Amino acid sequence: MNTRDLAYFYQLIRQKSFSKVADYFHVTQPTITMALKRLEADYGTKLIQRDRVHNQLTVTATGQQLLTHAEAILNELTVARQEITRLTQQQTVLALPPIIETHYFPQIAAQLQAHQQLENIRTIEGGSVTLRQALRNGEADIALLGSTAQLSYQQLLAQEFDRQPFTIFVSRQHPLANRHHIAFSDLRHEHFILFTDDFVHNAAFNQLTRRNHFRPDVVYRANDTHVIMNLVAANVGITFLTSIADQHRNDMVRLTLTDDEQPEFIASIVYRTTHVLTPAQQQVLAVLTQTLGR
Amino acid sequence: MNTRDLAYFYQLIRQKSFSKVADYFHVTQPTITMALKRLEADYGTKLIQRDRVHNQLTVTATGQQLLTHAEAILNELTVARQEITRLTQQQTVLALPPIIETHYFPQIAAQLQAHQQLENIRTIEGGSVTLRQALRNGEADIALLGSTAQLSYQQLLAQEFDRQPFTIFVSRQHPLANRHHIAFSDLRHEHFILFTDDFVHNAAFNQLTRRNHFRPDVVYRANDTHVIMNLVAANVGITFLTSIADQHRNDMVRLTLTDDEQPEFIASIVYRTTHVLTPAQQQVLAVLTQTLGR
DNA sequence: CTCTATTATAAAATATATTTATGTAACGGT
DNA sequence: ACCGTTACATAAATATATTTTATAATAGAG
Numbered sequence: 001m002n003t004r005d006l007a008y009f010y011q012l013i014r015q016k017s018f019s020k021v022a023d024y025f026h027v028t029q030p031t032i033t034m035a036l037k038r039l040e041a042d043y044g045t046k047l048i049q050r051d052r053v054h055n056q057l058t059v060t061a062t063g064q065q066l067l068t069h070a071e072a073i074l075n076e077l078t079v080a081r082q083e084i085t086r087l088t089q090q091q092t093v094l095a096l097p098p099i100i101e102t103h104y105f106p107q108i109a110a111q112l113q114a115h116q117q118l119e120n121i122r123t124i125e126g127g128s129v130t131l132r133q134a135l136r137n138g139e140a141d142i143a144l145l146g147s148t149a150q151l152s153y154q155q156l157l158a159q160e161f162d163r164q165p166f167t168i169f170v171s172r173q174h175p176l177a178n179r180h181h182i183a184f185s186d187l188r189h190e191h192f193i194l195f196t197d198d199f200v201h202n203a204a205f206n207q208l209t210r211r212n213h214f215r216p217d218v219v220y221r222a223n224d225t226h227v228i229m230n231l232v233a234a235n236v237g238i239t240f241l242t243s244i245a246d247q248h249r250n251d252m253v254r255l256t257l258t259d260d261e262q263p264e265f266i267a268s269i270v271y272r273t274t275h276v277l278t279p280a281q282q283q284v285l286a287v288l289t290q291t292l293g294r
Numbered sequence: 295m296n297t298r299d300l301a302y303f304y305q306l307i308r309q310k311s312f313s314k315v316a317d318y319f320h321v322t323q324p325t326i327t328m329a330l331k332r333l334e335a336d337y338g339t340k341l342i343q344r345d346r347v348h349n350q351l352t353v354t355a356t357g358q359q360l361l362t363h364a365e366a367i368l369n370e371l372t373v374a375r376q377e378i379t380r381l382t383q384q385q386t387v388l389a390l391p392p393i394i395e396t397h398y399f400p401q402i403a404a405q406l407q408a409h410q411q412l413e414n415i416r417t418i419e420g421g422s423v424t425l426r427q428a429l430r431n432g433e434a435d436i437a438l439l440g441s442t443a444q445l446s447y448q449q450l451l452a453q454e455f456d457r458q459p460f461t462i463f464v465s466r467q468h469p470l471a472n473r474h475h476i477a478f479s480d481l482r483h484e485h486f487i488l489f490t491d492d493f494v495h496n497a498a499f500n501q502l503t504r505r506n507h508f509r510p511d512v513v514y515r516a517n518d519t520h521v522i523m524n525l526v527a528a529n530v531g532i533t534f535l536t537s538i539a540d541q542h543r544n545d546m547v548r549l550t551l552t553d554d555e556q557p558e559f560i561a562s563i564v565y566r567t568t569h570v571l572t573p574a575q576q577q578v579l580a581v582l583t584q585t586l587g588r
Numbered sequence: 589c590t591c592t593a594t595t596a597t598a599a600a601a602t603a604t605a606t607t608t609a610t611g612t613a614a615c616g617g618t
Numbered sequence: 619a620c621c622g623t624t625a626c627a628t629a630a631a632t633a634t635a636t637t638t639t640a641t642a643a644t645a646g647a648g
Contacts (some may be wrong), residue, residue, distance in 0.1 A: 001297050001371070002636085018595060031637055033596060038636090043378045050595075062378045065570045069374035072568065073367050077295070080363035084337045084356045154448045274362045278355055296605085312626060325606055327627060332605090344626075 001042060003077060006070040008035040012048065013067055016057045039066070079138030083275060086141065092281050094123045095131040095143035097199065098225055100267060103244040104144065104292060111287045120280055127198025127223065132156070135270060141281060142288070143270045146200045146242075148207070148263045155273055161292040162267040164242045166204050168255040171235035177253045184259050185212040191219040191237035193228050204263035205240050211261075267292070295336060297371060300364040302329040306342065307361055310351045333360070373432030377569060380435065386575050388417045389425040389437035391493065392519055394561060397538040398438065398586060405581045414574055421492025421517065426450070429564060435575060436582070437564045440494045440536075442501070442557045449567055455586040456561040458536045460498050462549040465529035471547045478553050479506040485513040485531035487522050498557035499534050505555075561586070 011021045012032060022029040040047050047063035059067065086093065096105065101123070112118040124131070124140055128147065134140045136155065145151065151158035168187065170176050195201045209216050219237045222228050225245055232239045233251040242265040246254055269288055271277075277285060305315045306326060316323040334341050341357035353361065380387065390399065395417070406412040418425070418434055422441065428434045430449060439445065445452035462481065464470050489495045503510050513531045516522050519539055526533045527545040536559040540548055563582055565571075571579060 003295050003297060004636095019593085028638055029595070030597080030639090034636070037596095043375065045378055045382050061570065061572055062381050065377050065381060066374055068568045068570060069370045072370050076363045076366050076370070080360055081337065083359050083363075084339055087356050087359060088339050274366065276355065276359045276362060298605095313624085321605095322607055323626070324608090324628080328605070331627095 003073060005035040005039050006073055008032050009039055009047070010067065010070050010074060012036065012057070013059055013063070075137060079272075079274075082138035083141075087278055090120050090278070090280055092117075092121055092142065092278075092284050093140045094121055094284070095134055095140035095145075096123055096125055097128055097131060097144070097146055098125055098223070099242060099245050100144045100146060101125060102225060104267070108288060108291050111291045112284065115283055115287055117280060117284050117287065121284065127196065128200045129198045132270070135272065138272075141271065141275060141277075142285060144288070144292075145268055145270050147266050147268065148200055148204045150266065151268050151270060156270050157273050158268040158270045159289070160266055160268045161289070164244055164265045164267070165257065165262055166201070166240055166265060167243045167257060168238055168240055169229070169232050169245075169252050170238045170255060171233055172251050172253055173235045174238065174253070176238075176255060179255055181258045182255045184208045184257055185214075187216075187238070188212070188214045190217070192216050193220045193222070193231045193237040193239045194218055195228070196221045196223045198223070200265065201240060201242075204265070207263050208259070297367060299329040299333050300367055302326050303333055303341070304361065304364050304368060306330065306351070307353055307357070369431060373566075373568075376432035377435075381572055384414050384572070384574055386411075386415050386436065386572075386578050387434045388415055388578070389428055389434035389439075390417055390419055391422055391425060391438075391440055392419055392517070393536060393539050394438045394440060395419060396519060398561070402582060402585050405585045406578065409577055409581055411574060411578050411581065415578065421490065422494045423492045426564070429566065432566075435565065435569060435571075436579060438582070438586075439562055439564050441560050441562065442494055442498045444560065445562050445564060450564050451567050452562040452564045453583070454560055454562045455583070458538050458559045458561070459551065459556055460495070460534055460559060461537045461540075461551060462532055462534055463523070463526050463539075463546050464532045464549060465527055466545050466547055467529045468532065468547070470532075470549060473549055475552045476549045478502045478551055479508075481510075481532070482506070482508045484511070486510050487514045487516070487525045487531040487533045488512055489522070490515045490517045492517070494559065495534060495536075498559070501557050502553070 008021060008025065008031075011024055012018065015021050015024065018032045018036075019029045022032050025031075036048060043062065043066065045062040046060050047066060049058040049060055105123075109118055112121060124134060126134070128145050131140065131143050131145060132153070135143045136153075145158070150160065168176075168182060176182060192205075194205060205216070220231060222231070225241070225247075228239050228241070229245075229247060229249065229252065231237065233249065243254065244265075269285070269292070271285070302315060302319065302325075305318055306312065309315050309318065312326045312330075313323045316326050319325075330342060337356065337360065339356040340354050341360060343352040343354055345352060399417075403412055406415060418428060420428070422439050425434065425437050425439060426447070429437045430447075439452070444454065462470075462476060470476060486499075488499060499510070514525060516525070519535070519541075522533050522535070523539075523541060523543065523546065525531065527543065537548065538559075563579070563586070565579070
């Protein structure tokens with residue numbers, strides 16, 4: 001069976017129009033009709049109900065079933081292609097959230113350079129959710145991800161290398177600036193500057209607000225640590241970050257949380273179970289585990 | 295891309311011979327050569343190293359990488375075909391280990407009959423490992439599986455419905471027959487009749503022998519509860535089963551284990567996350583959860 | 589009732605895969 | 619060293635599959 005037919009089928013269900021799918025793939029319309037006919041004949045079942053009365057395409061039960069497998073297959077194909085391209089180009093794509101990049105990457109980079117591996121590394125940045133997706137669909141080979149619970153996903157292998165508490169940063173002008181410790185519940189009436197939704201910080205933060213029964217006043221969300229830090233320094237609000245985000249600035253103060261059961265920032269090395277690591281990638285992984293490892 | 299090429303490629307790596315693979319698929323040998331050439335051209339890399347000096351085929355790094363995806367894709371295809379066939383035939387294949395079948399199936403069957411669903415059910419039997427595999431490769435739609443830990447597998451959704459302790463069965467003639475309770479360590483010198491390796495009982499049993507530091511004397515292994523029970527009744531040895539295996543025979547006695555941390559037999563309803571359930575299968579699942587559910 | 593948008597069908601054209609026939613390389617036996 | 623055998627590669631011919639072109643069918647909008 002030709003996987004092109006599955007691609008046509010997948011798009012047909014997404015776009016619900018034979019002619020649009022034909023345009024999408026730069027083929028003529030009967031091609032799509034024929035592809036669907038082939039699939040239907042092959043599986044001996046109607047996959048799509050052509051309802052010309054209401055000008056709508058509905059997916060039958062068997063069509064629905066085939067769709068889930070078509071998606072899986074098409075994903076495998078794109079991942080395979082990307083992996084092989086990178087293998088032949090001797091490239092490793094490392095996915096890092098900005099906080100991890102700022103804190104851990106300098107050490108990693110030094111070690112990688114010592115092993116002549118730095119030139120084969122390309123990094124991509126983003127929140128944990130985006131990066132996990134990038135890892136899964138083959139855009140990245142190895143990821144360093146933050147999480148609040150031990151990572152365990154289908155198809156992904158995670159290896160924890162660090163754990164950090166979350167802390168509060170306030171401006172030196174802030175009333176709390178002379179405290180060293182604080183309970184999260186005492187922050188009930190503060191303004192918060194936080195990361196955008198994609199980051200694990202929010203999972204941890206939401207956990208704490210839920211546990212302390214308050215709705216936080218989030219005044220701004222950014223996806224860059226420096227932006228957040230600058231806003232905090234300007235006393236626009238306070239923020240909630242890991243202690244590794246500490247930039248040792250003298251216009252800011254870090255407060256330790258005194259809460260009993262605190263969420264932790266767990267940093268892990270993650271890669272696909274199906275991914276066959278090249279010697280170079282194995283070396284990168286070894287450098288990562290040695291540099292970061294416990 | 296044609297998935298046939300992936301099938302050729304997969305078999306080529308398994309059989310390490312172009313001509314054997316050609317025979318296997320009832321095609322001529324150049325077909326396999328060409329298929330591999332297509333894949334290599336498509337991915338722009340050598341996938342298999344033809345070493346005619348040592349008459350061996352070795353898989354390159356990129357070949358290895360493609361292989362993992364080829365396997366996944368071929369599996370998706372067979373699962374899709376089986377699922378769709380069963381969907382069109384309105385059939386549901388239920389996988390059950392014999393212990394679960396004997397104990398729970400009568401109730402389930404009665405309920406299924408009441409919902410006119412029994413005629414659409416086909417059951418397959420086997421040990422938990424075999425059945426989990428059958429579920430994963432699409433031979434079964436829904437499984438009732440025993441396990442010692444909460445089931446959690448890639449692609450499979452498990453829903454626990456019962457927990458039972460493991461117990462010891464001895465013949466009425468056996469010296470221990472008048473006891474009601476016993477510590478596992480006191481069984482150090484007994485002869486055991488057990489299930490074959492495929493069953494969860496062995497995982498639990500091994501856990502207990504390891505914890506009590508002894509190598510059990512296993513005199514016979516069978517994969518049928520009745521065979522085991524008859525051997526126990528004949529005092530050939532004692533056995534280790536769940537209490538639900540109790541056949542209320544008067545030539546046998548059940549002993550409860552007094553150990554502190556005992557493994558438990560956890561019975562779960564399991565199905566593929568990718569599987570789209572038909573109304574009929576949903577009904578079967580509903581009957582199962584209602585009949586068995588907690 | 590006609591025009592337009594959308595899908596289906598049939599035949600022709602094109603692309604792709606397989607077979608047949610043959611070549612090449614390496615090995616083992618004599 | 620020569621010959622037969624095994625195993626894979628190559629090229630041309632053939633078979634099969636897919637796509638296009640041209641056109642029909644169907645239904646909705648105006």
